[in-house]
Amino acid sequence: MKKRKATVFLAAVLGVAVAAAGCGSNTGTTTAAPTSAAAQETTAPAASSEPIRIGGIFNVTGDQSSIDAPAQKGFDLAVDLINKAGGINGRLIEATSYDGQTDQAVCANNAKKLIEQDKVIAIGGLSDSDYAYAAGAVAQAAGIPIVFSGATTPDIPDTVGNYAFLTAFGDNTCAYATANFLFKTQGAKTVYVLIDDSMSYTTNLASYFIEHWKELGGEVVLEDHFKSGDYDFSAQIQRYLATGETDAMFISSGPDDASSIIQQFREGGATAPMISGDGWDSDLWGVAGDLANQDIYVGTHYATSDESDVVQNFIKAYNEKYGIDPENAFAALGYDCMMVLKKAIEDCGGDVTSANIRDKIEAIQGLQCVTGTISYSAESHVPAKSVVITKAEDNHLVFVENAASN
């Protein structure tokens, strides 16, 4: 009897599945591709009145959502603004975005779906190397340019291939610039380095920093480690104070641990200036309270206090669309990611194909973006940008200087 019941249940489930399949294909008929061979041909020139299809993959649910959700908003905002201004060369943009769910397989499958079903000619999005590699491999194999909005691992384009580009500076640039700032502007000679071992971003950033710091002639007095989510830093503080205070502290961590680190180190008696990379560019200041105003620097992509038109217009438009200021730098990077694609498509003129867009992205020189000036070359698909050093004042990051990375 049990077996019977299960069989009937199975039949019912199959029925539902078939019905769902029916619905699915109905909603997808306008975009469904008959074969993958057809997907290959999407690069053929389309009639000039047709919209230009761009894909987006952002991990708006899961661990990555705190940085990818703002990036998605920035990306959507850019699409809106471009379409309101009449599109690119008279053609509107039709952007389709899928949630990568902070899962590599979902990201890879979404890239396939965008390319085959939605027939996109370029893809933007993703802020972490794990997901960038998974989706990038798919795009590269299909010959579709993919511009990563927030990923900062500098070897991503080399690993993925010639169709991959970054919008952000590489971690090496960020680390070198913060080291330069500490050494040259602040005159620091000794440094304490605290590293979160659980993320590729933080381990990369720290190793680039240490490498450059030693090149400059500085001394790393103590290198200590923790894992994101440890919350208790008393052991690290003990070790730091036992070694003696240094001229500065380089903290390589993500946004989640920033407030605990700041609060505990300051209360524990560590007074040296603290500096971190773009991982600290978030609304962590509210949690850390007044302590956040004590000598804390962040090397990041842009400062909202930047008076230039590009930045202020972006913040204004973001406010109009979403009713809030950009949550963090990734919103601006998502916006810039779309702007890079826009510039390349503009340059394509009448010949809007994936291969041509790739060539035109590579040829971009001096594109004014919210997060700095973007230039690519055949040798480097990581834009050489300057890093903005900001200081925490009154619970905001305030512009200090543009630090060079060399």
Next chain:
Amino acid sequence: MKDMGLRKRAVALLDCSLVRFVLFVAVPFLFLVFCGLHPKSYVTGLVSTVGIYIVLASSLNLINGFSGMFSMGHAAFMAIGAYISAFLTLSESVKANECPALPDWLIHTQAPFAVALVAAGAAAALVAVLVSFTIIHTKGHYLSVVTLALIVVIRALIDNNDSITRGSRGLNGIQPLSTIPAVYLVVVVTLFVLYRTIRSAYGRGLISMRDDPVAAQTLGVNLTAKKISSFAISAFFAGLGGALWAHYLTAISGANFYFEKSFDIVEISIIGGMFSLSGAVLGAIFCTVLPEFFAPLENGLHIAGFRLPTFFGLSNIIMAALLVLLIIFHRQGIMGYSEIIVESWFSKETYTALFKKSEYGKVRSALAALFRGT
């Protein structure tokens, strides 16, 4: 009453070997051939993912469903399999640069995918045997917690051995070898071995251990040996699953073999039915394909001129709601204890039915009965 009649007639149709052949063998096989011919397509990507999850969920069912232990540690065995197979297939120069602390012989070895797969499974099984000495004394929730701890340990080992695993930066540039034929060959082998295991005297011992360990022991079932060996078999196939995963995505890192991955596999196993291998098959299909149908809803679907608001995360909510409903109303999962799909694959009758005239007659009369009633 009429409903009961319809049910019975539908079941009679599924009892025909010929119908099973068409439904469970011919149609899926043709579909796989189609996917194999379009290796870059999106559907193929989904189908590959489904295949990998079948391997993972069916091997989990051996422990969770058939032997009565509840393991959550599958992500750890996946990780071991993924890294071992990656080490074996990556090119010598990459390994020398990226993983300098690997033993010399491993740096100079570049094995074919089949060898890498077997090695991946064996490594995972070896670890399972070592760990199982700590788990044989635990039961129920405690066992689950110990297996969760295993995930943490493996993650820590991966993240902290920078010169071997590249730490949290992960390995990338792994060859994309998990093609449809490779994945589904592993699926068929996995299900065949697990099916034969479950149907053997050994498997009946496992089930008796699950149902009543004391009674099983008095009847001569060696519980310790059973626990360790079933754990190892399960881990072997989880290792294979991890290797396929690595060679499908071409990039791996410790962060992707953490709690979430284990929970995903447990979810598939529960939705499909953890007391059935066919349940793993159906669960994998369900949990991979269903969210894809909800994706248009998340993106603000156009319905009759209206655009729904975008609502990312909706598919997760729907899947969670389905899981809750299933637990309440059909606790044993979609398939329950039925083994209809896997049984059809591996029994001779399914294939010999093609050449038996009587089978065609049976289908005809079953069909006739089905439509007479409606």
